[in-house]
Amino acid sequence: MHRKLTASLSAFIFSLILAFLAFSVSQAVTDIHNQSLGIRGEYTRLSIPQMDNPSLERKQQQEKALIALQQYLAQEKIIFISATAEGEGSPSIITYDPQSTTWAQKVKPSQTYAIEGSYSQQLWEKKQKNPYLPPSISTINGVITPDASLQGEPYQFIHGLDGKLPPVGQAVISTQDPEKIQHIQELLTQATLHPQPLPRMTWKNVLIMHKEIDFTLLASLLSIVVCVMALNGVLEELIPEFVIHTYSGGTAFSIACKYSRHQFPAVIISCGAGTAFFLLINCVLQFAHINQFLLGLLLLSGLVSSIIVELMLFLIVFSQLHVAFAATRNK
Amino acid sequence: MRQLFHEIRNGITLVTRHFVQIITIMLLMGLVCFSIGMNLSTVTDKAIALKQSQELRAHDPVYFSAYYDNSVPKTQDQSAIHILSTELAKGSAVSYVNTNIELSNKDFANRHHVLIVMGKKTNLAVFGIPNPQSTKPRAYLGADLPEKSIDLPIAGYHLTASQHLPSHASFFSPHGFGESLAHHVVIVLPPSALSRMDEQEKTRALFNTIFLMKEPSHISDDDLSLFLHSCYSWGMSLVPQNLSVSLPEQFRKVVALTISYVVPSLALLILVFFLFFSLGKTLVREELTELRIRYFFGATLGSLSIRVITFLLLSLVVPAVLPSALLAYQAQQQFAIPGIIILTFTLVVFLVCTLTTMRTIKRSIS
Numbered sequence: 266m267h268r269k270l271t272a273s274l275s276a277f278i279f280s281l282i283l284a285f286l287a288f289s290v291s292q293a294v295t296d297i298h299n300q301s302l303g304i305r306g307e308y309t310r311l312s313i314p315q316m317d318n319p320s321l322e323r324k325q326q327q328e329k330a331l332i333a334l335q336q337y338l339a340q341e342k343i344i345f346i347s348a349t350a351e352g353e354g355s356p357s358i359i360t361y362d363p364q365s366t367t368w369a370q371k372v373k374p375s376q377t378y379a380i381e382g383s384y385s386q387q388l389w390e391k392k393q394k395n396p397y398l399p400p401s402i403s404t405i406n407g408v409i410t411p412d413a414s415l416q417g418e419p420y421q422f423i424h425g426l427d428g429k430l431p432p433v434g435q436a437v438i439s440t441q442d443p444e445k446i447q448h449i450q451e452l453l454t455q456a457t458l459h460p461q462p463l464p465r466m467t468w469k470n471v472l473i474m475h476k477e478i479d480f481t482l483l484a485s486l487l488s489i490v491v492c493v494m495a496l497n498g499v500l501e502e503l504i505p506e507f508v509i510h511t512y513s514g515g516t517a518f519s520i521a522c523k524y525s526r527h528q529f530p531a532v533i534i535s536c537g538a539g540t541a542f543f544l545l546i547n548c549v550l551q552f553a554h555i556n557q558f559l560l561g562l563l564l565l566s567g568l569v570s571s572i573i574v575e576l577m578l579f580l581i582v583f584s585q586l587h588v589a590f591a592a593t594r595n596k
Numbered sequence: 597m598r599q600l601f602h603e604i605r606n607g608i609t610l611v612t613r614h615f616v617q618i619i620t621i622m623l624l625m626g627l628v629c630f631s632i633g634m635n636l637s638t639v640t641d642k643a644i645a646l647k648q649s650q651e652l653r654a655h656d657p658v659y660f661s662a663y664y665d666n667s668v669p670k671t672q673d674q675s676a677i678h679i680l681s682t683e684l685a686k687g688s689a690v691s692y693v694n695t696n697i698e699l700s701n702k703d704f705a706n707r708h709h710v711l712i713v714m715g716k717k718t719n720l721a722v723f724g725i726p727n728p729q730s731t732k733p734r735a736y737l738g739a740d741l742p743e744k745s746i747d748l749p750i751a752g753y754h755l756t757a758s759q760h761l762p763s764h765a766s767f768f769s770p771h772g773f774g775e776s777l778a779h780h781v782v783i784v785l786p787p788s789a790l791s792r793m794d795e796q797e798k799t800r801a802l803f804n805t806i807f808l809m810k811e812p813s814h815i816s817d818d819d820l821s822l823f824l825h826s827c828y829s830w831g832m833s834l835v836p837q838n839l840s841v842s843l844p845e846q847f848r849k850v851v852a853l854t855i856s857y858v859v860p861s862l863a864l865l866i867l868v869f870f871l872f873f874s875l876g877k878t879l880v881r882e883e884l885t886e887l888r889i890r891y892f893f894g895a896t897l898g899s900l901s902i903r904v905i906t907f908l909l910l911s912l913v914v915p916a917v918l919p920s921a922l923l924a925y926q927a928q929q930q931f932a933i934p935g936i937i938i939l940t941f942t943l944v945v946f947l948v949c950t951l952t953t954m955r956t957i958k959r960s961i962s
Contacts, residue, residue: 481856
């Protein structure tokens with residue numbers, strides 16, 4: 266009984282660790298997806314720091330440059346979405362969508378919409394004055410639901426790109442053409458803003474930003490090492506029994522195959538239990554939003570862990586039989 | 597006695613034979629202790645904040661997250677201050693100032709952290725202060741401050757803090773975690789003092805306002821709107837947030853961030869015990885012949901067990917104690933909890949494993 270338990274225990278633990286690896290990967294993928302702020306296809310991110318109180322003359326220059334930017338975007342059909350970082354500027358999102366393909370297609374330049382579910386929406390419905398709008402913007406045209414990545418934040422209104430409100434914080438433009446990016450950066454610099462392009466997401470960046478992937482990967486590799494060591498010790502006990510099979514014509518390969526096939530149901534059930542345990546923890550603590558992508562990854566992690574554990578069992582028995590055969594031959 | 601040393605030496609020889617496994621056990625124990633210690637504290641902090649704010653959350657509190665806009669010309673309309681001080685006096689708001697206090701006076705409160713609390717309901721956010729309902733101006737010293745008394749000239753009052761707070765005194769902020777007041781100077785001021793504070797302190801007080809919406813005399817919608825308009829003239833856009841909704845959501849986010857460290861670490865810990873169990877089995881298998889021979893020549897079961905116990909002690913308890921003690925020595929508070937977890941588990945596993953190993957030896961010998 267306990268011989269079966271050893272393989273099942275390592276399969277359970279290993280699949281649990283792999284389930285957390287799948288969870289952290291799914292979180293990283295959601296994060297990367299959210300960075301586009303709802304733009305599909307290729308995009309570039311710019312960081313625009315907030316500038317100090319501009320003089321009246323500078324303000325006119327800024328307005329002019331921003332209108333030129335909007336005209337350039339319209340001409341090249343580039344989508345522009347910018348959202349302020351918490352703590353700077355105003356709780357606003359600035360958009361311009363000449364392609365009409367994103368959630369922001371309703372917002373035309375100089376129009377302002379309150380965000381669904383925000384305090385501004387309540388004020389707009391009660392026809393009260395909005396305390397967040399700058400003096401240059403007076404009316405709210407309606408209510409809009411932004412992209413999922415912008416919901417749950419304290420943003421209050423969405424403004425169509427024009428000269429009245431400078432885009433501050435993080436901006437996303439729907440192009441990767443270096444010339445166009447250069448031109449947009451120049452126009453923003455003329456508007457007394459100093460944009461910095463943010464690095465594109467490579468594997469290295471993802472691993473640096475999401476350390477939980479690194480950790481769970483390390484933990485799963487270490488758990489393979491520990492499982493091999495522990496199973497090696499436990500399975501050594503069975504070798505004399507296996508050697509008996511060779512008298513009836515069994516080879517090391519066939520015996521190892523037979524053993525791992527014999528263990529297969531226990532391993533796959535415990536891998537399923539490990540993945541189910543992840544879902545159970547989630548039921549109690551509610552930390553992950555279960556979606557199809559995460560479920561797919563969890564299924565994959567369960568399968569992969571059962572395959573790896575089976576492979577471990579096979580290789581350990583196979584190599585130990587070889588060692589035992591070599592020892593008897595020497596005698 | 598000589599026999600005992602002989603047995604122990606033999607146990608150590610066994611350890612050197614299984615060196616790789618024991619080093620693995622030690623490294624993994626260290627890793628588990630480190631990763632749990634680094635991550636558990638953020639979760640426990642949030643959990644403490646969640647528990648501290650239970651009474652406050654029952655009052656349906658609204659706090660604000662701020663956006664600072666430098667491009668707006670500041671006019672500093674005083675109506676927000678008037679609204680806040682009337683609400684504080686009515687007991688339907690709590691406000692505090694924890695940074696930017698008396699910036700002009702560098703040696704204020706001997707450069708300790710200062711917390712100013714205002715309002716009739718301060719007992720909801722500050723815990724452990726004597727008669728919290730009173731708004732009489734007064735000041736207290738944190739439990740760990742060495743000074744006997746500190747003079748605090750603030751907002752037209754000349755307060756002297758000479759009474760030390762109890763060591764469990766703490767403070768809840770919706771913008772941060774539950775914080776201990778052991779190293780703080782705490783000042784209680786009446787609502788009317790708000791108008792005599794300087795500009796920075798007023799800005800912080802406005803930002804740190806919590807309105808209690810369950811109170812019968814809670815702030816009216818018009819006043820709230822006026823308050824926000826007035827704050828906009830200070831260069832701040834304050835967005836109201838419902839604490840009862842946002843705090844559990846923050847807790848969920850913190851758990852999602854740290855659970856990928858904590859649960860795999862605990863899983864690795866179980867695997868380490870599994871490795872230890874298999875090590876014990878290997879040992880019995882390898883040593884059984886020798887033990888049996890010695891038993892036939894008159895060795896008692898007790899003297900045989902010394903060798904096995906020495907081996908198990910050196911291969912589990914030492915690798916568990918060493919890294920967790922080292923980490924706990926480096927940063928005491930952080931690694932205390934994971935250290936205790938690991939040590940209790942280790943002790944239980946050690947006892948169980950020793951007992952089963954001894955039983956196997958006894959059975960196979962006799």
